[in-house]
Amino acid sequence: MLEVVLYFSFLLLELLFAFGIFIYILSLLFSSFMGAPYVPTKKKSVLEILKGAGLRKGSALLELGCGDGRVVRTAVENFQVKGLGLDINPLLIFIARLKALRLKKLIVFKTQNLYNADFSNFDFIYVFLMPEMLAKLKKKFSKECKKSATIISHGFKIAGWDNKIKKVLQREPFPTYYYKV
Secondary structure (H helix, E strand, O other): OHHHHHHHHHHHHHHHHHHHHHHHHHHHHHHHHOOOOOOOOOHHHHHHHHHHHOOOOOOEEEEEOOOOOHHHHHHHHHHOOEEEEEEOOHHHHHHHHHHOHHHOOOEEEEEOOHHHOOOOOOOEEEEOOOHHHHHHHHHHHHHHOOOOOEEEEEOOOOOOOHHHEEEEEOOOOOOEEEEEO
8 A cells, every 4th residue: 555655646746847847848938939038147157247347335236037046146145236136937036036035135036028127226237138139128228227337248249339338258158248328
């Protein structure tokens, strides 16, 4: 009898695991369909990218398309900034919140469309988005960001903003561009 209970318990665990994997893959497909595939910035690159931005204690950082929140979480931990992470994928936001439980007073994660976000309160905005999304956000950056704000675009240039580039961090496979709005 014990063997039957163990067998069905194990079978139930396998089904739950398979269902969890299915939901995770479905959420990644959703992100891709919405125009922002989940491609996390490598952990070893994050700190170097943030150091290059010149983050200051007490400043505010917004991560657009934050995924699991590793960039904004690293910024809060290492530079004592206030952080907000936005992503359209609710499962990734749930994961980000779990990973940042001990930082909940300094960091907030929201499921939100990036085009509806308010950029006016941030000193730094980090993006690792496709060029098409950057082109759509460029006008919003110019209109809403503080004049002293720094846009950190990892991976792709913002088309037409060559005159706003403050510096470039050359890394493989993706460079990082720092813009003054």
